[in-house]
Amino acid sequence: MKKVFIVGGAGKVGRRLAHQLAERGYQPLALYRNPEQTEELKALGATPVSGSLLELEVAGLSQLMTGSDVAVFSAGAGGKGGMEMTNAIDGRGLELAVAAARQAGIKRFLLVSAFPESFRGKEVSGTFENYMAVKKLADVHLAETDLDWVILRPGTLLDSPGTGKVRTGLAIPYGDVPRDDVAAALVEVIERPAVNRVIIELTQGDTPVGESVQRLAHA
Numbered sequence: 001m002k003k004v005f006i007v008g009g010a011g012k013v014g015r016r017l018a019h020q021l022a023e024r025g026y027q028p029l030a031l032y033r034n035p036e037q038t039e040e041l042k043a044l045g046a047t048p049v050s051g052s053l054l055e056l057e058v059a060g061l062s063q064l065m066t067g068s069d070v071a072v073f074s075a076g077a078g079g080k081g082g083m084e085m086t087n088a089i090d091g092r093g094l095e096l097a098v099a100a101a102r103q104a105g106i107k108r109f110l111l112v113s114a115f116p117e118s119f120r121g122k123e124v125s126g127t128f129e130n131y132m133a134v135k136k137l138a139d140v141h142l143a144e145t146d147l148d149w150v151i152l153r154p155g156t157l158l159d160s161p162g163t164g165k166v167r168t169g170l171a172i173p174y175g176d177v178p179r180d181d182v183a184a185a186l187v188e189v190i191e192r193p194a195v196n197r198v199i200i201e202l203t204q205g206d207t208p209v210g211e212s213v214q215r216l217a218h219a
């Protein structure tokens, strides 16, 4: 059974991913830090793995990841703690997870990033500008590794139920996308090793998720 280690496993995307993976017969391991989420994660079918990106070092996280086949990074400070926390989680946290995955011998690494056009044309705070800059540099960091990476850039995330239909592409117009469908797209990428070393933009759309992701596979 394929093991998928999810950094940010109790997050809104992370827990949807854990649940969908468990339903497909994978073993999701969910890194989380709030003990109150333990039972919820188990109920979703995940193996809860306790640890914080603020405390773990490469060797410790690598030890937790060892034995997993795929790593997914879907953690984020979510605007809490200002720029410093965004830098620590979305930025250095990603670098930590990449280094730990490499040390654990995990080749396949998926990153949930952000759509570059997010909130363009709107008045945004310095904190948001910093968030976008950190997200981009996280993409750069992963893209410069020799891992089998995929960077997924969803539009604005919605909690409305998934439709099972999306639009994906190397460059698509900006839009929204339910978190359920982001998780579904991650599952489809995990199922398709030929979708590799590519940055995928994702919004809601008209194409079944699997079919849409399959179009991005290398021949």
Ligand SMILES: NC(=O)c1ccc[n+]([C@@H]2O[C@H](COP(=O)([O-])OP(=O)(O)OC[C@H]3O[C@@H](n4cnc5c(N)ncnc54)[C@H](OP(=O)(O)O)[C@@H]3O)[C@@H](O)[C@H]2O)c1
Pocket: 007, 008, 009, 010, 011, 012, 013, 014, 031, 032, 033, 034, 051, 052, 053, 054, 074, 075, 076, 077, 078, 089, 090, 112, 113, 114, 115, 153, 154, 155, 156, 157, 158
């Ligand atoms: N909101 C949007 O419209 C949007 C659009 C595109 C992309 N994104 C990105 O998509 C990703 C997933 O979004 P989401 O809605 O699932 O976010 P979320 O619900 O805030 O999940 C982020 C997870 O990261 C975890 N985390 C934070 N600090 C941590 C630490 N020190 N150690 C371990 N885990 C930590 C959080 O745990 P705690 O609950 O314990 O803090 C949380 O479970 C994020 O990276 C976000 O930036 C968001």
